[in-house]
Amino acid sequence: MVTRVATYTNHTLLSDLALRNAARVTDLQNQASSGYKSRNYAGIADSTQRLLNLETEYSRTEQYLRNTTQGKLRLQSMETAVDSMLTIATEMKSLLIQASSAQQADDVNIRNEADQALQQIANLLNTNLDGRFLFAGGRSEEPAVDIEKIGAPDNYISKLNTSVTTGATLASLGVTGGAGGVLQIVSTDVDGNSTTSTVAYNSATDDIGDIMDAINNVTANRAIASLRGLGGEGPPLLNIENVGNGSITITETGTGDFLSKLGMEKMGNPRPDADYYMGDHQIMDLRVDDKYDVSYGILGDNPAFQKLVQGLGIAASTENQDALTVALGFINDAINELPNVQGQIGLDIANVERFEERHQDFKVFAAQAITDIETVDVPLTLAEVSQYTTALQASFISISRAADLSLANYLR
Structure with missing residues (x-):
């Protein structure tokens, strides 16, 4: 076909329309097959900046959701551990009441039960999630509790119902024997190394x-003497205990009767200073939103835990009824305080969940907005393909018919 001057404009217009229809058909076919409007940002130039902003916010939101999920799992594990502690404390309270009221400490094997409970508490305080010890504060790579130290240290303590002062003379306490009294103290450390020292006294x-x-001025001695109540509470009593976590044995030679007159009994007497705790006091922060952190977590030296450990430590070391009453008091205090610990953890969980819900809502919105920008409605696109294909075919027919136009054909 030869394009004449007279038909050039018409031919050019029809060819341009056909080419545009062909390009549009090809573009729509690609969209229908891939589901996306374009394979690059150039194809959606008018929405590129909005898309980039949404994708950035979407990625940031996903990171916050990972943070909240991780934090919530930690808090839920802590909550479960504290709940187990409360169950153990309640069961031990029942056993102590049974042993105390019926004078049946031997029958219920209270010492063995308390020792097992103490080990369970230690394991719960050493709760680990993904290599992180949850109750250890910032030192999360190390156990929160030294199981060897959680038991009450060996300790000789004077009569529980008689307070003692530094100025009380031995004679006023009924000690006899004059200048012939000698205390022999054997202290053994955790490695089995022992030292022996003697303390001579004059009861008069x-x-x-x-x-x-x-006792305290013997440099080679691993024992210390102090005045304090059982478990740090109550009237002052004479305590002679091992330094550290070893054992101690005190015997008496000569003519004195110091041990018997003061009623010195060997039993565990845990200090109220949480010596078992190996962590630090750093409260962890969780980034849950732009410029917003949630402080969360409970430390292993929490007073509620300390009291539970103290009560169980005393019960695990003696069957003395007065001592078991003291132990019951500590455990009762722990039972009263542990729900407060649970409540604090629950508040932390609720705080984290509040941000988690907000981020989940935004993630759904952002995902839909990104989809609206990037993707096409395939059925609708296929309908457009059909329409443009029809138009393209019509363009080809028009071009073909225009090529057949001539003066001879017109005159006919």
């Missing part, structure tokens, strides 16, 4: 302060 002239000074 010495007082409790003199005995304490004599």
Whole structure:
């Protein structure tokens, strides 16, 4: 076909329309097959900046959701551990009441039950999630609790119902024997190394302060003497205990009767200073939103845990009824305080979930917005393909018919 000057404009217009229809058909076919409007940003130039902003916010939201999921899992694990502690404490309270009221400490095997409960508490405080010890504060790579130290240390303690002062003379306490009394103290550390020391006293002239000074001033001795109540509470009593977590044995030679007159009994007497705790006091922060952190977590030296450990430590070391009453008091306090710990963890979980829900809502919105920008409605696109294909075919027919136009054909 030869394009004439007279038909050039018409031919060019029809060819341009056909080419545009062909390009549009090809573009729509690609969209229908891939589901996307374009394979690059150039194809959606008018929406590119909005898409980039949405994708950035979407990625940031996903990271926050990962943070909240991880934090919530940690808090839920802590909540479960504390709930188990409360169950153990309640069961031990029942056993202690049974042993105390019926004078059946031997029958219920209270010492063995308390020792097992103590080990369970230690394991719960060492709860680990993904290599992180949850109750250890910032030192999460190390166990929160030294199981070897959670038991009550060996300790000799004077009569529970008689307070003692440093100025109380041995004679006023009924000690006899004059200058012939000798205490022999054997202390053994956790590695089995032992030392032996002797403390001589004169019941006629010495007082409790003199005995304490004599014990504490023996440099080779691994024992210390102090005045404090059982478990740190109650009237002051004379305590002679091993330094650290080893064992101690005290015997008496000579003519004195210091041990018997003061009623010195060997039983566990845990200090109220959470010596078992190996972590630090750093409260963890969780980034849950732009410029917003949630502080969360409970430390292993929490007072509620300390009291539970103290009560169980005493119950695990003696069957003395007065001591078991003290132990019951500590466990009762722990039972009263542990729900507060649970409540704090619950508040932390609720706080994290509040941000988690917000981010989930935004993620759904952003995902839909990104989809609306990037993708096409395939059925609708296929309908458009059909329409443009028809138009393209019509363009080809028009071009073909225009090529047949001539003066001879017109005159005919």
